[in-house]
Every structure is written in C-alpha cells, then in structure tokens.
Amino acid sequence: MSNPASRLATALIAFVAALSVVLRVYIVVGGVMAEGRSFLDGLVLVFSYFTIQTNAIVAAVAAACALSGRHDSFLTRPQTLAAVTVYIVIVGVIHAVLLAGLRQLSGLAVVVDIGLHRVVPALFTLYWLAFVPKGRLAWRDPLSWLIFPALYVAYSLIYGALSGRYLYPFANVPVLGYPRALGNAGLILLAFYILGLAIVTLDRIWPRQSLSGV
Structure with missing residues (x-):
C-alpha cells in the first residue's frame, strides 16, 4: 500500500543525495x-570515495x-533499505569521528559536504525508522550487508597501489603500512556488522506497522 508521505520523503532524499553527488563531482x-589532469581521471577519483558511492546508492x-x-523489488525491499541505512550511517559517523576538519572547505564545498555527510544520513535514517516495514529482517542479514564495504576495501587498496592516491588517512598504506591499514579496515567492517545487528534488533522491537501502511 502506497503512502504519499513516504513517497514524498523518498523523493526529497533522492533529490538531496543526487544533487549533493552531482555538485561534488562538479567540484x-x-x-x-x-x-592539468583529464576529466576521466577526475571522474574516477570522485567515484572512488565510499561517500560518493553510498550517496549515489x-x-x-x-x-x-x-x-x-x-x-x-530488490531496490525497495526492507533488506536492501536496511543495508543502505547501515552504509549511509557509517558514512556520517566516520566523517564526524575521523575526517571532519581535516580539509579546509569554503563556499559551495561546505554545503555539499554537509549534504553528503549529515543531511542525507539523517534523512535516510529517519525514513527507515518511520516508513520501512519492520519485522522482515533476519540475524544473518548483516553478514550479507558486509559484501559491499568489503569489496570497497579491496578496491580502495588496489586503487591506492595503482594511482598512489590513498583516499582516507586510516587506509594510507605508505604512512601506516599494510598491517595497520588492514587492521583499520577490519575495525571499520566490524563497525558495519555491529550496526547491522543493531538495525536488526530495532527491526525486531519496532512496531511492525510502519507509517507506510504496508
């Protein structure tokens, strides 16, 4: 059963996320x-960030x-929406705890940064709490949700080795070495898993009838 409020909320989230991604790509x-580098080089660079990939998702x-x-459908089923909630919340948390203030931003870049790391995570989390049907998740689901971040870890290390650009300070192999960089990656993946378990717990205890009416 469709709910106008739910569709309006997701339309707003889609607009804010897409606009934030497009503006970050532009910048x-x-x-x-x-x-003096190429357009393709810039495009690969910006879409190599987990933040941009997740906001695009x-x-x-x-x-x-x-x-x-x-x-x-696959994109709209509760398991997918819960997984995306985990991903975008981690984006916000890691930025707030580890990355905020490391770069000096100004003008439009500040607005875009807030959109990607604060507004979209907050809006999507509220949407999941308010509108996504509850009682549909299983305890095994958080393990499958680790596939995307685990693949990203592998990609980021390969990208760094080939390009010489390591995208996040906690994964900077030339500075930290592989053991510490991989250890940091393991801790972050553990955070994904723990948050996934928390989402499943909320799914079990939250009222089964969401505002979507489903």
Whole structure:
C-alpha cells in the first residue's frame, strides 16, 4: 500500500543525495582538470570515495521507492533499505569521528559536504525508522550487508597501489603500512556488522506497522 508521505520523503532524499553527488563531482572534476589532469581521471577519483558511492546508492534506492511506492523489488525491499541505512550511517559517523576538519572547505564545498555527510544520513535514517516495514529482517542479514564495504576495501587498496592516491588517512598504506591499514579496515567492517545487528534488533522491537501502511 502506497503512502504519499513516504513517497514524498523518498523523493526529497533522492533529490538531496543526487544533487549533493552531482555538485561534488562538479567540484572535484573541476579541480582535477585545473591541475592539468583529464576529466576521466577526475571522474574516477570522485567515484572512488565510499561517500560518493553510498550517496549515489541512496539516490537510486530512494528514487525507486518514490516511483513505485512499494517494498517488493530488490531496490525497495526492507533488506536492501536496511543495508543502505547501515552504509549511509557509517558514512556520517566516520566523517564526524575521523575526517571532519581535516580539509579546509569554503563556499559551495561546505554545503555539499554537509549534504553528503549529515543531511542525507539523517534523512535516510529517519525514513527507515518511520516508513520501512519492520519485522522482515533476519540475524544473518548483516553478514550479507558486509559484501559491499568489503569489496570497497579491496578496491580502495588496489586503487591506492595503482594511482598512489590513498583516499582516507586510516587506509594510507605508505604512512601506516599494510598491517595497520588492514587492521583499520577490519575495525571499520566490524563497525558495519555491529550496526547491522543493531538495525536488526530495532527491526525486531519496532512496531511492525510502519507509517507506510504496508
């Protein structure tokens, strides 16, 4: 059963996430090209960040929910929405705890940074709490949700080794060495798993009838 409030919420989230991603692409690619590097180099760089990948996923998932108003396809089913909630919450938490203040931003970049790391995580979490049907998750689900972040860890290390650019300070192999960088990655993956278990716990104790009416 479709709920206008749910569809409006997801339409707003899709718009904010997509706009934030597009503006970050514009800023990063423009900066890269100003350095004499190619458009493709800038595009690969910006989409190599977990933040951008996750916000792009949020935009796609939220758009699918807004268009269908149902929770019976891969992009809109409760398991997918819960996984995306875990990913985007981790984006916000890691930025707040480990990354905030490391770069000096100004102008439009500040607004985009807030959108990617604060507004979208908050909006999508509230959407999950308020509208996504509860009682559909299993305790094994958080393990499958680790596939995406685990693949990202592998990608980021390969990208860093090939390009010489390590995207996050806690994964900077030349500075930290592989043992410490991999240890940090393991701790972050553990955080994904623990948050996933927390999401399943909330799913079990939250009222089964969500505001979506499903």
